[in-house]
Amino acid sequence: xxxxxxxxxxxxxxxxxxxxxxxxxxxxxxxxxxxxxxxxxxxxxxxxxxxxxxxxxxxxxxxxxxxxxxxxxxxxxxxxxxxxxxxxxxxxxxxxxxxxxxxxxxxxxxxxxxxxxxxxxxxxxxxxxxxxxxxxxxxxxxxxxxxxxxxxxxxxxxxxxxxxxxxxxxxxxxxxxxxxxxxxxxxxxxxxxxxxxxxxxxxxxxxxxxxxxxxxxxxxxxxxxxxxxxxxxxxxxxxxxxxxxxxxxxxxxxxxxxxxxxxxxxxxxxxxxxxxxxxxxxxxxxxxxxxxxxxxxxxxxxxxxxxxxxxxxxxxxxxxxxxxxxxxxxxxxxxxxxxxxxxxxxxxxxxxxxxxxxxxxxxxxxxxxxxxxxxxxxxxxxxxxxxxxxxxxxxxx
Amino acid sequence: xxxxxxxxxxxxxxxxxxxxxxxxxxxxxxxxxxxxxxxxxxxxxxxxxxxxxxxxxxxxxxxxxxxxxxxxxxxxxxxxxxxxxxxxxxxxxxxxxxxxxxxxxxxxxxxxxxxxxxxxxxxxxxxxxxxxxxxxxxxxxxxxxxxxxxxxxxxxxxxxxxxxxxxxxxxxxxxxxxxxxxxxxxxxxxxxxxxxxxxxxxxxxxxxxxxxxxxxxxxxxxxxxxxxxxxxxxxxxxxxxxxxxxxxxxxxxxxxxxxxxxxxxxxxxxxxxxxxxxxxxxxxxxxxxxxxxxxxxx
Numbered sequence: 203x204x205x206x207x208x209x210x211x212x213x214x215x216x217x218x219x220x221x222x223x224x225x226x227x228x229x230x231x232x233x234x235x236x237x238x239x240x241x242x243x244x245x246x247x248x249x250x251x252x253x254x255x256x257x258x259x260x261x262x263x264x265x266x267x268x269x270x271x272x273x274x275x276x277x278x279x280x281x282x283x284x285x286x287x288x289x290x291x292x293x294x295x296x297x298x299x300x301x302x303x304x305x306x307x308x309x310x311x312x313x314x315x316x317x318x319x320x321x322x323x324x325x326x327x328x329x330x331x332x333x334x335x336x337x338x339x340x341x342x343x344x345x346x347x348x349x350x351x352x353x354x355x356x357x358x359x360x361x362x363x364x365x366x367x368x369x370x371x372x373x374x375x376x377x378x379x380x381x382x383x384x385x386x387x388x389x390x391x392x393x394x395x396x397x398x399x400x401x402x403x404x405x406x407x408x409x410x411x412x413x414x415x416x417x418x419x420x421x422x423x424x425x426x427x428x429x430x431x432x433x434x435x436x437x438x439x440x441x442x443x444x445x446x447x448x449x450x451x452x453x454x455x456x457x458x459x460x461x462x463x464x465x466x467x468x469x470x471x472x473x474x475x476x477x478x479x480x481x482x483x484x485x486x487x488x489x490x491x492x493x494x495x496x497x498x499x500x501x502x503x504x505x506x507x508x509x510x511x512x513x514x515x516x517x518x519x520x521x522x523x524x525x526x527x528x529x530x531x532x533x534x535x536x537x538x539x540x541x542x543x544x545x546x547x548x549x550x551x552x553x554x555x556x557x558x559x560x561x562x563x564x565x566x567x568x569x570x571x572x573x574x575x576x577x578x579x580x581x582x583x584x585x586x587x588x589x590x591x592x593x594x595x596x597x598x599x
Numbered sequence: 600x601x602x603x604x605x606x607x608x609x610x611x612x613x614x615x616x617x618x619x620x621x622x623x624x625x626x627x628x629x630x631x632x633x634x635x636x637x638x639x640x641x642x643x644x645x646x647x648x649x650x651x652x653x654x655x656x657x658x659x660x661x662x663x664x665x666x667x668x669x670x671x672x673x674x675x676x677x678x679x680x681x682x683x684x685x686x687x688x689x690x691x692x693x694x695x696x697x698x699x700x701x702x703x704x705x706x707x708x709x710x711x712x713x714x715x716x717x718x719x720x721x722x723x724x725x726x727x728x729x730x731x732x733x734x735x736x737x738x739x740x741x742x743x744x745x746x747x748x749x750x751x752x753x754x755x756x757x758x759x760x761x762x763x764x765x766x767x768x769x770x771x772x773x774x775x776x777x778x779x780x781x782x783x784x785x786x787x788x789x790x791x792x793x794x795x796x797x798x799x800x801x802x803x804x805x806x807x808x809x810x811x812x813x814x815x816x817x818x819x820x821x822x823x824x825x826x827x828x829x830x831x832x833x834x835x836x837x838x839x840x841x842x843x844x845x846x847x848x849x850x851x852x853x854x855x856x857x858x859x860x861x862x863x864x865x866x867x868x869x870x871x872x873x874x875x876x877x878x879x880x881x882x883x884x885x886x887x888x889x890x891x892x893x894x895x896x897x
Binding site: 296319323397439444596 | 667668671672675727730731734735736737751754756757758759836837838839840841842843844848849851852854855856857858861863
């Protein structure tokens with residue numbers, strides 16, 4: 203009994219000390235472009251040290267109000283003293299891939315956040331790196347060798363201007379003539395993931411299955427015929443101009459949209475529709491093989507997949523003199539930051555089981571007992587093929 | 600004698616080619632610019648349009664253009680460009696006639712500036728301008744409603760083919776005014792006086808003098824407007840979210856989307872298709888322009 207405790211303690215000390223002792227001598231020749239997990243990179247202290255030495259991190263197409271990325275970037279920057287450059291915040295996944303292929307070496311992104319098909323189709327562009335929370339990522343959403351892995355997903359919500367007479371609760375509600383000239387979508391479903399998932403959600407609400415989105419297309423057709431659907435791009439500008447009042451939106455765009463709408467005197471509310479809860483396939487995170495700041499890239503990824511509850515930017519004091527692992531342990535991890543931005547991080551189920559997850563912002567709770575449906579990549583491909591022909595036809599007179 | 604002539608001739612040739620290169624040297628930056636931003640992109644675009652995802656040579660990217668939704672998109676794009684160019688050309692030349700015949704030089708130059716601004720408006724700002732003015736809660740919509748005309752009472756919507764035609768006219772008409780005005784100004788008083796002296800009335804003068812002289816200029820302007828309307832992208836995209844299928848918008852979703860990956864080569868093929876259509880329009884423009892210039896030189 204006693205012996206086992208002692209040996210346990212010894213083992214624990216050994217485990218705690220080992221990476222440090224191993225890291226110190228190996229640090230000089232760790233190849234951060236190749237190390238494929240935290241241990242291989244020499245442990246957190248060594249990784250932070252190397253990342254700080256690089257001093258910079260290139261990210262790409264991360265809007266500040268998208269899933270609370272603004273907070274994630276600020277916190278990372280402040281905690282580790284690493285300057286973040288965000289190239290083309292409103293760009294697309296295709297742009298991210300193109301930049302990896304063609305940008306000059308120093309401008310290549312250190313990490314990308316792209317639609318899942320872009321990860322699968324371009325796996326050869328990415329370095330193998332497994333984050334510390336690897337085991338909590340569901341198997342269907344990660345590459346076995348660690349080239350890419352799901353980071354978070356969104357659910358389709360109804361976003362509406364509270365000035366309208368009737369508050370919508372479901373897709374069925376929007377057929378009401380009270381919503382004439384009011385309903386918009388966030389893009390062309392053959393080009394925007396959010397819009398594609400909106401069609402899936404409408405489809406589900408209309409009795410369709412994920413195998414065939416015809417009912418969803420018909421839903422929009424009917425809404426167009428009744429004049430309720432306005433094919434204007436749902437964005438802040440057009441909302442301000444009053445061009446639409448209700449839109450289908452990722453829930454994780456909610457907190458940002460609500461805040462920016464408030465600045466122009468509009469009150470927006472988000473509600474998860476009662477007749478369909480579509481959970482999108484996750485976006486995926488990957489580190490390009492040619493990342494110019496490989497250590498910072500790995501630290502950023504560890505940070506985004508960390509399940510820590512710790513401090514946010516506003517609470518964080520100076521981190522000067524602290525070891526890398528101390529800093530890392532003291533700040534909130536990306537998984538919880540995404541929850542605070544109304545997104546659904548990939549390890550959330552595991553975090554809930556372990557009691558590590560924070561609560562989502564008020565108003566963004568998924569209705570109790572709702573059945574979450576996620577279309578598979580193959581089903582999405584089939585839907586796109588159908589939409590390619592049918593979406594342009596919904597408005598023909 | 601013979602030798603001397605040859606020597607002279609070659610000396611002349613040498614001098615001429617030398618003088619050409621020194622004269623055109625200030626244009627080198629321009630040639631570099633054109634090379635980088637026009638010639639090179641076109642060549643690499645054409646090459647990529649014949650490549651598959653594994654970098655292999657293929658014609659497969661062009662097959663979808665010949666039928667189905669991509670073919671339909673070309674039809675709609677050409678229809679949109681033709682209608683807006685026609686509206687622009689007809690209304691624009693009418694305005695030009697009024698301006699040339701009744702506006703003073705100061706007023707004309709003010710109009711020129713205004714037209715130049717409008718002709719160059721485009722993209723998302725143009726779409727937003729119309730949304731803010733004629734959208735469901737637009738300023739004009741509200742004003743018209745207050746005087747008893749609810750434009751949204753019927754089937755009208757700005758976010759449709761008709762709406763896009765309306766918005767495009769906003770830059771097509773001023774563009775027509777700018778490019779067509781010189782032609783109308785070039786009509787000489789002497790010609791009308793000569794016709795009248797020879798016994799023509801104003802109808803015969805128009806039929807036999809004005810219309811034949813102006814037709815090439817009118818056509819060249821029409822082709823120019825067509826090319827502009829055919830290639831416009833952001834405005835229509837912001838107003839229709841893909842419900843009006845236009846080739847540039849489809850290219851956009853293929854090469855710069857978040858949904859369809861690895862189909863950029865198809866987008867390249869569509870772009871080459873657009874170059875071909877635009878090339879036909881521009882050839883029409885050049886031919887018409889050459890005929891029109893005959894009168895200007897005279």
